[in-house]
Amino acid sequence: MTDQLSISLTVSSSNPFAEIFVVDGAYQLVARGIAYVHADVVPGIFKIKTRLGRSESEEIHLFKTDTTLVVEPPVQVSPIPLRGTNTSHDYQVDAAETHSKNVHVDAGSGAGIFLMARRSCPAPSESTAAAQPARNLAAGMSLRDNNGKMIADFGASSVVEHDAGRDAWAACTVSLNPGQYVLRTNLGGGMAVEQVVFAPAGWQLQLFLLSTSAADDPAPQSAGDDSIDLSVLGNMAVSMVKLGNGFNGSDNTVGQADLVRIALADGRPVFSNAVAGLLDDMLHKKFENPIFGIYGAHLMLMGQKYFARDHDKVGRSLESDSIKWIFDQNLFDQVIRNLRLLLGSSNADVEALSLKCSDPALRATRPADVPPMFRQSWSICVEASNGDPAMLSLALWERIAAMVPAGPFLTWKAEADASEYDTSSSPLGTVKTWFSGLAAQALPLLGAASHSAVYRYAVPSATSPALKAIEAALPPGIRDSLRSDADRQRLAVELDVPRAAIDSVLGPNRST
Amino acid sequence: MANDDYAIVIGINDYPGMIDAPDHAGNLQGPVNDATAIHAWLTDPAKGGVDPQKATLIVSPRPLPQNFALGNAQPVVQTIENAFSGLTSLADTKPPPVGRRLYVYMSGHGFAPERAKGAVFVADATKVSTRHVFATAWLDWFYNAAYFDELVLWLDCCMKFHFTVVPQAPSLARIQGNSSGARVFSAYSAKFKQESVEDEMPDGLFHGVFTYTLLQGLESAVDASGNITTASLKQYLINRMKFNMPAKFKQIGTVSQEPDFGFDDSMVFVTGAPIPAKDVLLNGIPDGTKVDILGGNPSDIVASAVVQNGKVSLSLRPGVYAAQADGDSTLHGFQV
Numbered sequence: 004m005t006d007q008l009s010i011s012l013t014v015s016s017s018n019p020f021a022e023i024f025v026v027d028g029a030y031q032l033v034a035r036g037i038a039y040v041h042a043d044v045v046p047g048i049f050k051i052k053t054r055l056g057r058s059e060s061e062e063i064h065l066f067k068t069d070t071t072l073v074v075e076p077p078v079q080v081s082p083i084p085l086r087g088t089n090t091s092h093d094y095q096v097d098a099a100e101t102h103s104k105n106v107h108v109d110a111g112s113g114a115g116i117f118l119m120a121r122r123s124c125p126a127p128s129e130s131t132a133a134a135q136p137a138r139n140l141a142a143g144m145s146l147r148d149n150n151g152k153m154i155a156d157f158g159a160s161s162v163v164e165h166d167a168g169r170d171a172w173a174a175c176t177v178s179l180n181p182g183q184y185v186l187r188t189n190l191g192g193g194m195a196v197e198q199v200v201f202a203p204a205g206w207q208l209q210l211f212l213l214s215t216s217a218a219d220d221p222a223p224q225s226a227g228d229d230s231i232d233l234s235v236l237g238n239m240a241v242s243m244v245k246l247g248n249g250f251n252g253s254d255n256t257v258g259q260a261d262l263v264r265i266a267l268a269d270g271r272p273v274f275s276n277a278v279a280g281l282l283d284d285m286l287h288k289k290f291e292n293p294i295f296g297i298y299g300a301h302l303m304l305m306g307q308k309y310f311a312r313d314h315d316k317v318g319r320s321l322e323s324d325s326i327k328w329i330f331d332q333n334l335f336d337q338v339i340r341n342l343r344l345l346l347g348s349s350n351a352d353v354e355a356l357s358l359k360c361s362d363p364a365l366r367a368t369r370p371a372d373v374p375p376m377f378r379q380s381w382s383i384c385v386e387a388s389n390g391d392p393a394m395l396s397l398a399l400w401e402r403i404a405a406m407v408p409a410g411p412f413l414t415w416k417a418e419a420d421a422s423e424y425d426t427s428s429s430p431l432g433t434v435k436t437w438f439s440g441l442a443a444q445a446l447p448l449l450g451a452a453s454h455s456a457v458y459r460y461a462v463p464s465a466t467s468p469a470l471k472a473i474e475a476a477l478p479p480g481i482r483d484s485l486r487s488d489a490d491r492q493r494l495a496v497e498l499d500v501p502r503a504a505i506d507s508v509l510g511p512n513r514s515t
Numbered sequence: 516m517a518n519d520d521y522a523i524v525i526g527i528n529d530y531p532g533m534i535d536a537p538d539h540a541g542n543l544q545g546p547v548n549d550a551t552a553i554h555a556w557l558t559d560p561a562k563g564g565v566d567p568q569k570a571t572l573i574v575s576p577r578p579l580p581q582n583f584a585l586g587n588a589q590p591v592v593q594t595i596e597n598a599f600s601g602l603t604s605l606a607d608t609k610p611p612p613v614g615r616r617l618y619v620y621m622s623g624h625g626f627a628p629e630r631a632k633g634a635v636f637v638a639d640a641t642k643v644s645t646r647h648v649f650a651t652a653w654l655d656w657f658y659n660a661a662y663f664d665e666l667v668l669w670l671d672c673c674m675k676f677h678f679t680v681v682p683q684a685p686s687l688a689r690i691q692g693n694s695s696g697a698r699v700f701s702a703y704s705a706k707f708k709q710e711s712v713e714d715e716m717p718d719g720l721f722h723g724v725f726t727y728t729l730l731q732g733l734e735s736a737v738d739a740s741g742n743i744t745t746a747s748l749k750q751y752l753i754n755r756m757k758f759n760m761p762a763k764f765k766q767i768g769t770v771s772q773e774p775d776f777g778f779d780d781s782m783v784f785v786t787g788a789p790i791p792a793k794d795v796l797l798n799g800i801p802d803g804t805k806v807d808i809l810g811g812n813p814s815d816i817v818a819s820a821v822v823q824n825g826k827v828s829l830s831l832r833p834g835v836y837a838a839q840a841d842g843d844s845t846l847h848g849f850q851v
Contacts, residue, residue, distance in 0.1 A: 008813075027812045028835045029739075030750040047812030050835045050850065057766045059757070063848025065814060065837055080766055215766060234767045269768045408769065 011069040014040045014051055018076040019278050020262045022271075024052040037273055055079050056265040081261045082121075082213035082240040086252045090123045090213070094164075095172050096252035102162055102174040103209065104249035108155040111180030114202035115246055116146060118157055120212040120231075121172035139163045140214065141173040142229030143189035146200070149373060154184065158229055176207075183351065183373045186210070187417060191230030195417040196407050199376050203346040206293065209250055211240040237410035240264060241376075243294045256295075260285060263298045267305065267379065268410040286338055293345045300338050300356045301379050301411075303330060332361045339365055355380035358387045370394050374403050378413045381499065388502040389492040395501035406499070519615035521663075522557045522570035523598050525635065525648070526550025527623035529575045531585045532641035544721035545713035546622035547574045549671060553620045553726065556733055562785060563733075565618065571598045575638060588638035595637065595648045596686065599656075603687065606662065611692055616665040616782075617657055621650050622723055625672025628682045630707035631777035633670045645680040651701070651777070652684045658699060661692020665782055668701040671723040673710045674775065698780035700745045702729070702752060705771035712770055714761045724764075725774055728756045733784065735791055735851070737832050743785040749776060751833050754850070790830040795849050797822055800840050809846070810836040 014023050016038050025034040025042060027049055034042035044066070051062045053074050060077035064070075084091040084099050103117040120140035142158030155177045165171035181204035189195045202208050212235050240261050244250065251257075263285070266273050282299055289296030307330040339360050342353045352375040354367040370393055375381055381403075388395040405416035495502045526546035533541030554572040557563035573590045576583070605613035624636040626647070634649040654668050704711040704725030716722045722730075729752065736743050736751035752774045757765075764770045800806060800822050808818040808829060817836070820827035827838070829851075837846040 026754070026835065028810050028814065029812070029832075030754045030834055045812040047814035048810055048835050048837055048848075049812075050848075057768060063835055063837055063846070063850070065809060065846055067814075215763075234769070237768070238766070265768065410768065 008045065009043045010046045010066060012040075012042055012044050012049075012066060013071045014074060015072075016053060016074050016076050018055055019280065020055060020259070020266070020273050021074075021076040022054040022273060023074065024054070026050040026052060037278060053077055056081075056262050057269070079258060079262065080213070080215065081258055082211040082238060083242065083257055083261055084119070084121065084211070084252055085255060085258050088258070090215070091252070092123070092170055094169060095119075095121050095123075098162075098164065098172055098174055099211075099250045100252055101249075103176055103207065103244075104247070105162075105176055106178045107162065107175045108160050108177040110154045110177055112178055113204050113246075114179045114181040115176060115207040116179060116184070116200060116202050116210065117174070117176045117207055117250065118144065118161075118210045118212075119172060119174045120144070120157075120161075120214075122170045122214045124170055124215065139173050139229070140171055140212070141175060143191075143231050145187050146177055147185045147187055147197075149183065149185060151185070154179070181205075181347075183349075188236050189230045190233050190236075196233070196236070196409065196414050197417045198409070198412050198414040199351065199374050201346070201350055201352070201376060203293070203350060205246050206243050206346075207246050207248070209242040209244065211242070212236065213238065213240075233407070233409060236414070237268070237408070237412070239410065239412070241294055243292050245291075256284075256288060257292070260292070260295050260298055263302050264411055267298065267301055267377075270305075286334065289338065289341060289345065293342060296338050296342045296345070297352055297356070297377070300335060300342075301377065303335055303338075304356075304359060304379070304383075306330065336360045336362050336365055351375035352377055352380040355383045358383050367394075370396055371399060374399065374413055374415075376413065377411050378406075379411065381413045382496075385495055385499055385501055389495055392502040392506060395503060397501070397503050397507060400501045400504055404500075518566055520563070520565045520569065520618070521602060521614050521616070522554070522563070522565050522618040522620070523595075523602075524550045524554045524557065524570065524572045524618075525590070525595060525621040525623070526572075526574040527590060527635065527638055529579060529583060529588065529638060530624060530636065530640060531583060531588050532639060532644070533624065533636075541624075543623065543713060545723045545726070546671070547577060548720045549622045549723050549726040550574050550620065552722075552730055553669070556730065557618055563618070569614075570618075571601075573598060585639055585641070590637060591639050592637050592646050592648060599653055599685065600687070602657070602662065603660075606660075611660065611662045612664050612694065613662050615663065616667060617663040618667045618669075619650060619654060620669045620671075621648065622671040622726060625670070625674070625711075626680055627674035627676060627703075627707055628680075629676075630674075631701065631703065631775060632682070633672060633674055633703055634680075634682055635670070635672050647680070647683065649682045649684060652682065654699070654701065656685050656687060656689070658697055659692060660690040661694040661697065664694075664697055665780075666697050666699045666701075667782070668699075668777070669726075669729060670702070671704040671711060671726045671729075674703055674705040674707050674771070675710060676708050698782055699778035700780060700782055701777035702749070703775040703777070706773065706775045709771035710769050712761070712764050714764075716759070724756060724759050724761075725752070728752055728759050728774075731755065731759075732833075735793075735833055737788045737790045739832065741787050741790075742783050743788045745779050745782045745784070747833065748784065749779055755833070758850075790832060792828050792830045793851060794826045794828050795838070795851075796826045797838055797847050797849075798825060800825075800838070800847065804840045806838045806840050806847075808836050808838055810834060 019038045021038050023036050023040045025040055027033050028047055033044055034040050046067050049064050049066055051074055053060050053076055055076045056079055058077040058080055078089045080090050084095045086096050099119050139158050139161055141161045144157040145153055146155040147153055157175050161173040161175040163173040179202045181202055183199055183201045185197050186200045187195055187197045200208055214235055242257050285295045286299045339357050346353055351371055351373050355375050357365050357367045360366050371384055384395050403415040407414045407416055491505050495505050526549055528543045528547045530541045557565045558567045558570050573595060576589055621635040625633055627633045632651040634647045636647045640646045650670055654666055657663055657666055704723060711723055711725055713721050713723045716727050732748045732751035736747040738744055738747040756774055757772050760772060802822050804822045806820055807816045810817040818829055831851045833851050835850050837848045839846055
C-alpha cells in the first residue's frame with residue numbers, strides 16, 4: 004500500500020516532438036503533453052506511452068512518491084538513412100553519401116536530384132535475402148520533364164545492391180538543368196502517379212524511400228510491370244543540400260525535419276515550447292536546407308489554424324505545457340523572402356506560401372504554371388483562387404485533378420482514363436457525380452487486406468463528353484442554390500478545386 | 516435472456532462492382548467472419564442475451580454462388596432496409612419504446628461524410644452507383660422515434676471522406692418520439708478520414724482488427740464491479756487495438772491505429788462477467804518462483820501465482836500490472 008494520496012509526476016523526453024501519454028492501471032488517460040508532462044496523480048501502476056512520428060513505445064512503472072522520469076523516445080522510422088538509427092545500416096548510409104556525389108544520369112548541369120530506395124527489415128539474414136525478390140527497389144520510378152519526356156529511368160540507371168545478408172538498396176543521381184520536373188511512379192496494375200519535384204539552381208534535391216518488409220515490394224504482375232507500393236511513395240522523405248556536398252548521414256537535424264513531414268502528412272499538431280524552439284532552429288537552417296524552410300512555413304500555418312480552432316477540449320485540458328501558438332507573421336514573411344533568395348521566384352511551393360504573406364509586395368501575382376510539390380501548397384492556391392480565379396487555371400487543375408493521397412505530396416493519377424457517367428442518377432447526386440470527375444481521388448492500393456474501396460475517376464477536359472452530359476443534366480435548382488459567392492468559396496476549399504472549375508460548371512456568379 | 520433486445524448484424528465480403536484488379540482487390544475476407552462472431556456473442560444467453568429470433572444476421576452468401584455477379588449480388592440496400600423496417604413495424608402493436616436495446620453492427624467497405632458518422636457500401640455498389648446503408652442515420656432515426664431505450668452501433672469499415680458520395684438517409688418518414696432520449700454508444704473502427712484494415716488473426720480466420728479487438732473486449736473488459744460496460748469496453752478498445760494491429764500497417768499514416776467513438780452513454784453489456792484467465796509470459800523469472808501481481812491506483816497486490824513454463828495464469832481485469840518476484844525489487848510490467 005502507498006502512503007500518499009497524491010504524488011507529483013513529471014515525465015519528459017529529449018525529443019521535442021515526442022508525444023507523452025500517462026495512463027493509469029485501469030487504462031484511464033490521466034495526462035498528456037508534447038515532450039513534457041507534469042501532473043498530480045494517485046500513486047500506483049502507470050503506463051507511459053510515447054509516440055514519435057508513427058512509432059510508439061510503452062513503459063510500465065510503479066510510482067509511489069513524487070517522481071521525475073525521462074523517457075527514451077521510440078525509434079524513429081525514417082526513410083532517410085541516418086547513422087546510429089535502428090532502421091539504417093551503415094552500408095546504406097555509406098552508399099547514400101557516396102552515390103549522392105556521383106552522377107549516374109547526365110541530363111544537364113546546375114542542379115541535381117538524388118533518389119535512394121532501400122529496404123530495412125528487422126534482422127536481415129541469409130534467409131531474409133533469399134526471401135527478398137532480387138529486384139531494383141527504384142524500378143518503376145522515372146524522372147520526366149513537364150512535357151512527359153523521359154529524363155531518367157531510375158530502374159535502369161540506379162546503382163543497386165541486393166546481396167545475401169544485407170538489406171537491398173538502389174541509388175541514382177541525376178544531373179539536371181535547374182527547373183521543375185515530374186517524378187512518375189508505377190503503382191502496378193496499369194496505374195501510375197505523378198508528382199512535381201523541383202531542382203533549384205545550385206541545389207541537389209534528395210528523395211528517400213523505405214520499405215520495411217518484403218510485402219512492400221509487390222511482385223510484378225507481368226513482365227516489365229515493376230511497381231512501387233503507394234504507402235512507400237506516400238512516406239517518401241525529402242531533403243536538400245548544396246550541389247556537390249552530397250548526403251550527410253550524420254546530420255540528425257534532417258531526421259528532426261522528417262518528423263515535421265510526418266506531422267504535416269498526418270495532420271498531427273505536435274506543438275510545444277520545445278517544438279517552437281526547434282522550429283526557430285529549422286527556419287534558420289533553411290540556408291543550408293531550403294526544405295526546412297518550406298516545412299517550417301507549413302508547420303507555422305498549421306499551428307495558426309490549430310490554435311485558432313476550438314477543438315478537443317477534453318484533450319486540451321489534460322495537456323501540460325500547452326503553448327498558445329502566436330503566429331509570427333513577420334517571421335513568416337521573412338522566411339518567404341529568404342526562400343525566394345535561395346530557390347528563385349519560380350518555385351511553385353514558395354510562390355504558394357507567399358500568398359499567406361502580410362506584405363502584399365511578397366505575394367505571388369502571376370498564375371501558377373506548374374503544380375507545387377506539396378498538397379498544402381496546392382490548398383493555399385485554391386483558397387487564393389476564390390479571390391482571383393485566374394491564379395489557378397482550368398488547364399493546370401485538369402492535369403492534376405485525379406489526385407491520389409500520398410502523404411504530404413500533391414500526387415495525381417497519370418493519364419487518367421475517361422469513363423461514362425451515370426447521368427440517370429438522382430438529380431441531387433448528379434452534381435456530386437460531376438465533381439467526382441473533376442477532382443477525383445483514387446484511394447491507396449493496399450491490396451486485399453484493406454477495407455478501402457478502389458475507384459477510378461475520369462479527368463474531363465473542357466470538351467469532355469462526360470462533362471457536357473452532366474452539365475446538361477444539372478437541374479436548375481442546383482445552380483441557383485450554389486449561386487452565392489460564399490457557397491462557391493466553401494465548395495472550392497472543401498473540394499480542393501480551383502474557383503475557375505467551380506465557376507465553369509455553375510456558370511457566372513450572379514450573387515452580390 | 517434480454518427479451519427486449521434486438522440486433523441487426525451485417526457483414527459484406529464480396530463486391531463484384533468494385534473489382535479493379537485481376538486478383539479481385541475489391542473483395543474483403545473478414546466481414547462475414549466478424550458479423551457471424553458478433554451475432555454469436557449477441558445471441559449467447561450468457562453474453563449478449565438477445566433472443567435469436569430478434570437478432571437478424573445478413574451476410575454475403577456462403578458458399579458464394581459461382582454465378583455471383585453485379586446483377587445478383589447480395590446483400591443489397593433493400594435487404595438491409597427491410598430488416599430495419601421490420602423493427603419499425605413493432606410499434607404497430609406496441610407503443611414505443613418497443614424494446615430495451617437495439618444493437619447495430621456493420622462491416623464491409625465504407626465511408627464517412629463527417630466524424631462519427633459512417634456508412635457501409637452494399638454488395639452491388641459500383642464506382643458510380645454508390646449504393647450504401649448509412650448506419651448512423653438509421654441510429655438517428657431510431658433515436659428520434661424513441662423506439663428503444665438504448666442504442667448501440669459498432670461499425671467496422673473505412674471512415675474515409677468521399678465528397679463524391681452523397682449519404683442517403685433512411686427512406687422512412689421521420690417520427691418524433693416522446694421520451695427524453697435514449698442512451699447511445701457508438702464505436703468506429705477508424706478515426707475520421709482514415710482506413711480500417713483486416714488480416715489473418717491468431718484464430719486462423721480473417722478479421723477486421725477493430726472487430727477482433729471488440730470481440731476480445733466483450734469477453735474480457737470486466738470493470739471493478741464485475742461488469743462489462745460501455746466505459747470499460749471503450750478503454751479496452753483504445754488500449755488494446757494496437758496490440759492486434761499487424762506490423763505491416765503500423766507505419767502507414769492512412770491506417771487508423773485506434774478506434775473512434777461517437778456517443779458513450781453509460782450502459783452495461785454483461786453483468787457479473789467472469790474474468791477470463793489468461794497466460795502472462797514472465798521472461799527472466801525462473802520456474803517455481805512465487806510472484807505478486809501489483810495493480811491499480813493506489814496499487815496493491817491483486818494476485819499471486821507461481822511461475823510455470825515461463826508464465827503464470829491469471830484472471831485480471833483489463834489494465835496495467837507489474838509482477839514482482841519474492842525477494843526481488845525488479846518489476847515485470849504487463850498489460851491485460
